[in-house]
Amino acid sequence: MHKYFLAIMILLLTPILSFAAGRDDLVGLCYHQVEPKASGKFSLSTEKFRAQLQYLKNHNFVSLNSDDLENIYLKGSPMPANAILITFDDGYKTVFDYALPIMQEFGFKGVVCIYPSFIGAGKAMSWQQLKRLLELGWSVESHSMTHANLASKADQPMAEEEFFKKEIVAPKQIIETKLGNHVKFMVWPYGCYTTRTIEAAKKAGYIGALTVDGGATGKTESPFQIKRQVVYASDDMNKFLIRLGMRAIKIDEHHPAPGLVTSNLATFSCRLPELTDYSPEKFVLNAKLTGHKTTFSFDPQTRILSGTISGEAKPGNHFFDVYLRDKKTGITGQHGWLFTVSGGKTRNSY
Ligand SMILES: [Zn+2]
Incomplete structure (x- = not known):
């Protein structure tokens, strides 16, 4: 008992x-x-x-x-x-x-x-x-x-x-x-x-x-x-x-950090501290950087998602998004943040 x-x-x-x-x-x-x-x-x-x-x-x-x-x-x-x-x-x-x-x-x-x-x-x-x-x-x-x-x-x-x-x-x-x-x-x-x-x-x-x-x-x-x-x-x-x-998805240890201004960027990573029960059978995890191709992997032990940007992030503002879909319910979480690669046009449309 x-x-x-x-x-x-x-x-x-x-x-x-x-x-x-x-x-x-x-x-x-x-x-x-x-x-x-x-x-x-x-x-x-x-x-x-x-x-x-x-x-x-x-x-x-x-x-x-x-x-x-x-x-x-x-x-x-x-x-x-x-x-x-x-x-x-x-x-x-x-x-x-x-x-x-x-x-x-x-x-x-x-x-x-x-x-x-x-x-x-x-x-x-x-x-x-x-x-x-x-x-x-x-x-x-x-x-x-x-x-x-x-x-x-x-x-x-x-x-x-x-x-x-x-x-x-x-x-x-x-x-x-x-x-x-x-x-x-x-x-x-x-x-x-x-x-x-x-x-x-x-x-x-x-x-x-x-x-x-x-x-x-x-x-x-x-x-x-x-x-x-x-x-x-x-x-x-x-x-x-x-x-x-x-x-909302809880994310910490963002790289690049939200609001970072950097001259170049080829890799990214972040931690999903609450994703303790990850398995590809249960969840679909995705990481997207607008206008770029990315490849990434997730380590269920450290709960760190890390990946690379094919080529390098172009100059300008970038929205990076992590998505997590629960396969059973179909409900999806999203956590986005912005960083800037300096040296280019930094303007979006709103
Ligand atoms: Zn406005």
Whole structure:
């Protein structure tokens, strides 16, 4: 009896990676525009947007704002089941005109990520409209001053300091002065960050950052590594559900480290500490680097995944993704991060 009890206890205490039916990770969605008729890569039709929110409502997703994130990631509050972060980048007026009424209809609150040089201009929201969003429980966060790629001066430390003052420090102060809110998160333009942009954001008083790294975010992740899935106008419901369905996977010992700027890279590795019961019969493991071919292997003893990039990683920003699919349930986890190979164009399209 005792022995049996002990065995059960050990089993309960051993972290086994399993994707439970209910979710305890955070799904982040990154929208840009919502309009009666879709126009362009990042502008969804109201019809498509409504269908996505209807799905979230039907499946009991709970929307969070920045205060909720702070409570969860910095103050130890529990993650609600089916937590979702619905964000809108850039500050387009279409968010106020078309997304807001639909969000209200379903009882969701959002996070708007703005860059002050755009606000008040033709296609942007006004400060007054942003104030209204705050009154409705939304959050307004900083998406830099001019939508600059913050990784673009990584090889010029002197220029970079001034650049960060303008693009990271100033927008927080401007938004807070205009709206009277507390700006808590830095939202990287084009999803581009480096270890130095993270340091600068911490110094400026931000408590975290929103990325467009792939996957969902686990409760123990750093608040500077909050992941969001970009929602494209061309996504059909099936594609949306794939993005939504990606679960958080715990990963540490990343090489290259998230935000690393390096002059060349031919190998990669990371550890999946919770993948204690790996077997190729149970799981499909994959490691992808956009635009490159990779080969890798996984050592179940050390739980380290390691591999090589055929050729070398090209200059620019790179999103690296690890995927883990549970064959039995079909549920897939994703953990993505970004690094930069210096010497080339460092620009993505959002
Ligand atoms: Zn943007």
